């Protein structure tokens with residue numbers, strides 16, 4: 001039985017006050033679904049106040065990125081240890097916006113994932129193809145290479161602690177969603193790739209879908225047998241909309 005996870009990536013949105021009011025909105029609404037683990041990832045500057053509000057609640061705290069280094073002269077970087085001290089338990093790694101605007105590669109994401117696992121954080125490793133790659137019929141080649149590159153060298157025990165998020169880049173923030181069937185086909189392919197690494201991990205690893213998921217389309221996507229939740233951007237910034245997704249599980 002795989003866990004279902006609904007995760008909100010709040011990106012560079014929210015002062016401390018705005019983050020607190022969004023969290024208050026989630027806690028005041030029906031955001032608790034026994035069938036789902038709920039996680040939100042506010043900006044770094046709001047993590048500590050967010051963790052105070054979320055303490056003892058059903059909502060876990062995530063970060064949007066972290067350094068591959070443990071400590072030292074890496075100006076502006078945030079370490080796994082720092083995240084742990086502010087109550088973070090999940091970390092999103094290799095988001096397409098990090099890949100696109102900060103030239104993050106699979107090998108860097110692999111190093112970050114290793115560091116996160118060593119620290120006891122749950123990595124949410126993002127993969128996904130661009131529109132050009134999809135139109136050129138390269139989706140499986142691209143996504144397969146990302147699985148191989150980001151998960152390289154992990155033991156079955158480590159693989160068992162990783163979450164994957166399949167996020168077609170053309171669907172992120174565009175309002176274009178993969179149909180449930182399109183997303184499911186890639187999730188099945190990813191699970192087959194995982195089976196080549198470890199058959200148990202392939203069975204148990206949650207594979208989330210991300211890309212313009214909202215309350216109105218969530219049940220179709222989440223109803224697919226290999227879609228184990230969602231990584232949600234825009235729609236997670238509105239408490240009602242995010243609660244709608246949580247309750248679509």
Ligand code: PEP
Nearest residue numbers: 172173210211212233234
């Ligand atoms: C994301 O950035 O992870 C994402 C899925 O964004 P959106 O839901 O806005 O497409």
